[in-house]
Amino acid sequence: MRDQRRKDAVWRFLTYAFVITMVVVMMVPLYWMLVAATLPQEQFLQFPPRLIPGTAFLDNFAALQERLDFVRTIRNSVFIAVVYTLLSLVLCSMGGFAFAKYEFKYKEPIFYTILATLVLPIQLLVIPLFLLMAQLDWTNTFRAIILPWAANPIGIFLMRQNMKSIPDALLESARMDGATEFQIFYRIALPTMRSSLAALAIILFLFQWDLFLYPLVILESADMYTIPIGLAQLTGFQRIYYDQIMVAATLAIVPMVVLFLVLQKQFVSGILAGSLKE
């Protein structure tokens, strides 16, 4: 018995040690980025590296703003990601509902065709998409960034899986009461999917947030830049001001962290609300 208790204590200690080590590993680059953003350029490239925050954050920020209106860049990114996420949530939940709850011709082939596009590397659709956008005269617009991946295959897959868990009896009783199919969808199906929608929102937001090559090709003027393009732009100058890049990187993390903290609980409970078991 005593032996068992000691074994448990050792096990607990090892588990905590492992988790805390991983937390440190995860935090060090972020902390270092934060410190780097507060140091003037001269101290930044010192060896050994400084690990205590300096006081030059606002100066660096002012210098960054002078070079590129980064506040506007962040606003652009947030705007694009929010509109994209909302639009895609509507499309994916409607589509997912149809695939989960209706029978129709060619249902399976259509669904698996959509799912197959998951393997497409988005960087490589850039050429045909750019040619298409040039035809439509949509270059340098946000809609050219927002629309193409609003029909997101992972989104429709997750919504289909999760909506399968809605009991058919529930939908049937609503039908008995004379609800139209669309009412059934948004009055009954959607409210039960709240946590799944939150989980999907994080996935979609992150996807749009990370797009790099495509917006680079589409967005031409500096006032339209998104965060990755702005950052790439900063590294493209003749002298690279890493302190300013670190300020930009630190600011760029804020919207995603906020979204993540707000929706984290739902993400955990929502991503597998249905189940992947079939």
Place this chain on the structure above:
Amino acid sequence: MATSDETNDRVEQTYRRRARARIQSVGRRLRRAARPGWDRVRFARQDLTAAMPALPRVAYLFIAPFFVLFGLFLAFPVFYTLYLSFFEYQGVGEGSLFWIDLGPLYVEIPQIAQLNFVGLGNYARLLGNDLFWQSMFNTSYILAVQVPLMIGLALALALALNASFMRLKGVFRTAIALPVSANLVAYSTVFLLLFNEQLGFLNYVLSGVGLGPIPWLTSEFWARNTIIAAVTWRWTGYNMIILLAGLQTIPQQLYEAAEIDGANRWEKFRYVTLPQLKPVLLFVVVLSTIGTFKLFAEPYVITGGGPTNATITIVQYIYRQAFVNFNLGYASALTVVFVVVVSIFSIIQIKLGGED
């Protein structure tokens, strides 16, 4: 005193008004139900909606918005890529349709182009190209190390955070998942600096424990591992959260039953957790594999594909062919091959993992 009387009066009046409203609304409903036509309308609506699911049109209406965007912006480019892969795309003349130069990043699409049909020529060419095989090898190496490493870490962390004795679960979970919030280009730049051979923080720490400077970015072997470290750093927490969600769906009774049977910690993991978690694990593995196959921005920013092409990935190679050398036809053929390889890989994984 007068004020309190007034307040009481007002409260009373409010209550009376609400009660009256409620009685009226109930009365309205009763009167409506009593109307002879009403039932007929309701039955008609019920009949109509009962007939609805049989009409496939409703389902098509639901998927139509998705499908319009899908067809226009995903299906069309896919077919166009397939079409282009049988042609040689030659930029003619000086004019550029599009042109951007950001120092290391350079993209140009020539305006006037000639398409020469070459049949399977592009495919024959890629099979004989050394850089294609090099990029295939690099991607496979990164994939073979990175995905098992990341999933292993994510699973271990999820199990640890799911343990009953663990405190501060929320704090740990948030901290470990935080890297996913870092912007792709931003975190790649941070890693570029952290892993700098002379000035980087990592070599500083290593020198503190007496280890010589490691050429993280300049040696072929280490550069690949640096990319692996970067990708693993960013995505481990994300996968951990999905696996954690999966662990929480496993019924507690299964563990209790296993305990009664005298199962130890390993046996509980092997015979309860693993089989129960299998679908979620498969989901995570397939998505991570596809994600790592598509690796582009990290090697682009951190190593630029070097040293001597040791970290050039397939997507990066295709990007170079398309936007730097303007071999759009050849790049399209590469894309087709790439998509076929990834698809086969995913299908094998799903077949192996989803037997039951």
